[in-house]
Amino acid sequence: MNLEADIVIVGGGMAGLVAGTIASEGGLSSIVLRKGESATSMSSGAIDVVGYLPDGTIPFESPKEGLVALASLYPFHPYSILGFGEGKPAFAEKVITGVEAAVGWLKDKLKDSVAKIVGGLDSNILSLSILGTTKPTCLIQETMVSDGFANEFDSTLLFLGVKGYPDFFASAAAKSFLEQSEIEQEGPRKVAHSTVRISPFGNTCNISASEIARHLDHDDALGELLPQIKKTVDTLGATHVALPPILGIKNARGNRQRIEEEVGAIVFELLAFPPSIPGLRLQRALEETYRKSGGQLLLGHEALSAYKEKNRYVSVQAGAPRRSIRISTKAVVSATGKFIGGGLRGAEDGLTETVFNLMTVTGNLIQADNIRPYDYTSPFAVDTGGHSIFSCGLTVDPQFRPVMPDGQPDADNLFAAGSTLAGYDYLVEKSGLGVALVSGFYAGKNAADAAKEVD
Amino acid sequence: MTKSDVVVVGGGSTGTAVARDCALRGLKTLMLERDDIASATVGTCAGMISSGLKYMDEPHIVDMCSQEVVHLNRIARHIVMKNPILTPMLELSDLSSGGSFAEEYSKRAAKREVPPVLFLTPEDSLKIEPKLNPNIIASMYFEEFFIDPFRLCMLQAIDAQRAGALIRTYCEVIDITVKDDSVDEVLFYDRVKGDIERVKTKTVVNAGGPWAPGIAKMAESNVEIRPNKGAHVILDRRVVNVGIIAKAVDGRMIYLFPHENTVLLGTTALDTWEDPDTLVASHDEIEYLLQSMEWVVPSIREARIIRTMAGVRPLVANWKVPEDKVTRGYETIDHEFEDVRGLFSFTGGKLVMCRHMAETVTDLVCEKLGVKHKCTTHEIPLPGMEADVDILAFSADYGISQHAVERLRARRGTEMTRVLELTRENPDWRTTICACEPVLEAEIRYSIREEFPQNLNDLRRRVRLGTGPCQGTFCTYKASAILMEELDLSGEGFKVDILDFLAERWKGKRQSFRREQLVQEEVTQGMYTCVANLDQSEIEYDPKPWEGSI
């Protein structure tokens, strides 16, 4: 089968869907190919911009502060790339305005969605996780807003788990959080924990987050839950209730509001591990935004290769079970993710890019085609310095075009975005979805410009 | 100060077997293990209780092993499994070397209730195992028994405990004093409490595996071993239906054994001068094993490697013979010859011989103490062997999947009913905590209450937590929370346990880090580093021996 689109975007996570939406907004037709699961839907749903320097231990008060530091210390960081170009304003300022534009755009796009986000570049939010730990992040979903329990003198924070749902142990989160806030001499006056019973579809054990969330999406499902929460809140005098993120896939915002009204406490969701409902909400909201903009999303389709004429890609070959398609195009964005997304593959004899056969590099921009992944790991499993294998990927020019060993872009009209890029370690910096957003935003704009050139 | 008839140093297969034998013969027994039960060599072995393909030229050892298999099937049938094995041959020379093995094996087959060796055509071989190289000229078929090494050690320890022995883990022997040419006191450091204790004793059994020389030295005695490194590569599932034994690139024999839910590819045998505490599999060992197995199972590299493990065999000190030709038998040393009465040490040995080794040394100990009881360890069943278990009935009765019930049975035999009973009062404890295995919350709580684990790694040895394809990615934080609840640990303890277990798993994952494991590790790091921010936690974390210094 043959299709046509001004822009083909390979990869349907944060980076690809943002790039696609931007293309639509530029008046161009586009197709997003997505072969499988994305890191985006596994994420906690909180959008990190930057929390730490690589190997740093002091969190940035604000993403702005972090962007300035990165711009001066890491000029090839995907954010810093925005600073390149002629004349004024200065490098770091350009980076900040660039990131601000992308963040403002996304907030606007998601404002009526299930994944409405709050926050901005002026301060990092210390969000609570299901382990009772905190991490600095930039934008959180509205249902995760905890309204400053940390500063209220006579607050009581209640961690509330669900019986038979093993992804969250309220007791452990409460203890871990309490000890930490005692050390830091901050936080609520009291911390408590308890469990409630929800039996989606009659289950009493092995309950999954998505079962609970789907169950709570039904109008009448809160009925079972509300009295239990109310009773616990009243007994313990809780002013704030921390729940695992299970309040609904579609209806979380409404559910949260109803619970708050009925129990008279502030209710919020914690950052969680996969399968993570807020990650799923974000993924869905991005997909919906893209579709609404007029883009075409082909799920279960894998880009297999692409054809170049002279210095431009002219078509992308994709496959799905029992289906093979060729899409003629004017520009291409590669947003295939890292190892989870499948954009990069690391074997014992080297690191390869999986669709366009692009050059891979290490975090220090040394060619990585022959590296042994072991050599790019730390002996420590969890390390503030990270494992440098996760900062390997593609290196790009200031327009986000992947560069080949000769220093030239692979093609005039191929752009790359998201975690497939090298030069940053989102795990330790806390910058994953932020880099995907920003690079997707600009790769999309540049691809649109490149496509327009063709006519 | 406490007193003991015998102090057993080391809680591997040998030490736990000795403690059990001593206790069953009525001796006042104290077993001291510096780490956890089965935390060292035995935990890295393949669990094969073999008829002795590797030591055909030592017929007395083959006899002993065959007899031990019969014993283990009598006392521990619930944790024994049988694997059919194919030995594919690519050349005529392979065939001739197989002949003498077939003869020796078949002589002892009836005793172990297995068929004699069969020679199969390539077609029949491929029917049994379609992954074999179609160019083989024939294969040998035979059957071998395997045992869960962790459960064997645990059950030996628990049985010893029930017979009155004191089993102390996390207690490191730091000195053995000798008075009037006899052992007198054992000093040990309790790593959990932080105390030094001493115990008076007339006899000491040094079952320290590769650490035996160091332990002997504490009593001014000498033990010499020839330390031999062995490594395994572990694949994520049962990629073969049967065990495969093949000739490696250097002409030695290597194997691919289905083991629990995984497959073991092993093993190397290398003289080593490394510290056993920091030892890991090397890139060369991994590639040696893969390339060798590729000849008979060409698709082996496509299988997903989840980790490696390596251990040191404390071989008998035969020198100037090739490393793979050192005897696989054992020796018991009575240190009386160097004027230290009451101290006994082992060199050599195998998992399959642990009961035999224990009987030999306990005879010597009893003689020294003037005790006349006979050995019964080959007759008295280990806990859980009381009866057969009806998986289907239990599954229906307790509302737990048949798969989970069967895995529970394979670890615990009849004792599983005590785990299942816990779910009557707490139906939500039927929840799966480790989905790879699977392990239920009830079994974790039961194990914490009954089997004295101190941390998640100890739980792994007892219930196989975190041993599957995800290597603890999804169960670590859940099990840590349960451990915290059960042992009333602090919030810091909760996080320390998470980090410790991630570190322990990483030790084995890192060496073979490639392909799908990069995907898996991105998820693990995404959870613990990116979301939970544990790389920034300020808890007191003790670097592990293999992590080196920064």
Ligand SMILES: Cc1cc2nc3c(=O)[nH]c(=O)nc-3n(C[C@H](O)[C@H](O)[C@H](O)COP(=O)(O)OP(=O)(O)OC[C@H]3O[C@@H](n4cnc5c(N)ncnc54)[C@H](O)[C@@H]3O)c2cc1C
């Ligand atoms: C467990 C976890 C938690 C995280 N939590 C956070 C967090 O709290 N905050 C944060 O900011 N970041 C977080 N991150 C990081 C963040 O999720 C990623 O950095 C970000 O989602 C990357 O987005 P992406 O679009 O580049 O890649 P992905 O989201 O991985 O998308 C790549 C897409 O490309 C598709 N693809 C690949 N190859 C092809 C092909 N050949 N043809 C078609 N499609 C293809 C894949 O199927 C996938 O859909 C987390 C990551 C993990 C793993």
Ligand SMILES: Cc1cc2nc3c(=O)[nH]c(=O)nc-3n(C[C@H](O)[C@H](O)[C@H](O)COP(=O)(O)OP(=O)(O)OC[C@H]3O[C@@H](n4cnc5c(N)ncnc54)[C@H](O)[C@@H]3O)c2cc1C
């Ligand atoms: C790769 C490999 C594969 C193998 N495969 C098989 C097989 O398939 N079948 C088979 O029969 N055999 C096999 N073996 C051999 C077998 O595993 C060992 O011979 C046997 O398990 C050794 O047990 P052990 O108890 O003597 O030693 P260990 O298991 O090493 O136990 C010694 C214990 O002493 C403790 N200790 C040390 N110092 C002190 C101290 N100061 N105080 C207190 N405690 C101390 C240690 O912590 C340790 O737990 C294999 C070995 C290897 C390495």
